[in-house]
Amino acid sequence: MAARKPVFNQQVLYDTTPLPDSIPKVKELGVTSAPLFSASYFIGARCKDYNDDFMKCKTENPGKGEFECLKEGRRVTRCARSVIQDLNTHCLEQFRAHWECLDNNNHQMWQCRPAEWSLNKCAFEKLGLEKVIPDQPKDQVPVHLRPKMIFAHYPIPRDTPPYISPAQQERLAAIQRQRKGIPEPSAKLDTATS
């Protein structure tokens, strides 16, 4: 290591001038990567509309979105913050267990399934937020609901079954029907009518 101090260090580059008062203030998220990643699907579930609004604004204002989309940005931040806040008030124990597990396992979701399931249970029952992964193959069990993780370092204990919400239950039943070749109840009606 060179003995000379780096000239451009962070301390000198720090610009602390606040935003002008004409722009409303918003509290930043103030969350590190592991809790954010742990809460990401709940943020996506609650804030989808705000997120889409913001991203739409950004695409419609190329090169100027930083200034034009401040309002949408504040909404996004407020919504994401509310999710974190709610998780902290209602599911603190499960939330903390999950994100600490993520922190210790290189942010690999598949190492932390039991913690994730208890967090999903709490989030669904207390906040009504559900983790759904879009665009999955229709004939497979969603990857976060499988009782066995191939890539996990340790097998998942038997006494921690995946938490399956009522809506997921229905989807899983549909998958089972498809595997066994039993036609869907609604599909049967469709063929009868057409």
Added chain:
Amino acid sequence: MPQDMPPVGGYEAVQYKRNLPARGFRPATLLAGAGLIMAYGWYHVIVGLRERNELAREKMWGRIHLIPALQAEEDRDLVRRHLADQAREKELLGENFKVYNSDRYVRPTFAVTPGQITK
């Protein structure tokens, strides 16, 4: 003198090749067995690949859900710095020069390093 002749009924057969029992399975069986083992292995490889794809999808969507929040925070910070830069420029030079021939926001290449840190 009479010539030596072969014995009556000819010589015995000369054993020029080894007479070993054929050990092990038949080649066809071996080939089929190797194929079966490999098929088993490939089955697990494919199951693993598919699960890996799904895990990658899970990670991707997790990040997609976070992009707007992170981007909003970053944008606010950029705007704050930009406005501070503009104010500083105005204070030092009296007016704001238009550096680029476009209205797009350009991330500053150089950071201003204030002499006195007012933190």
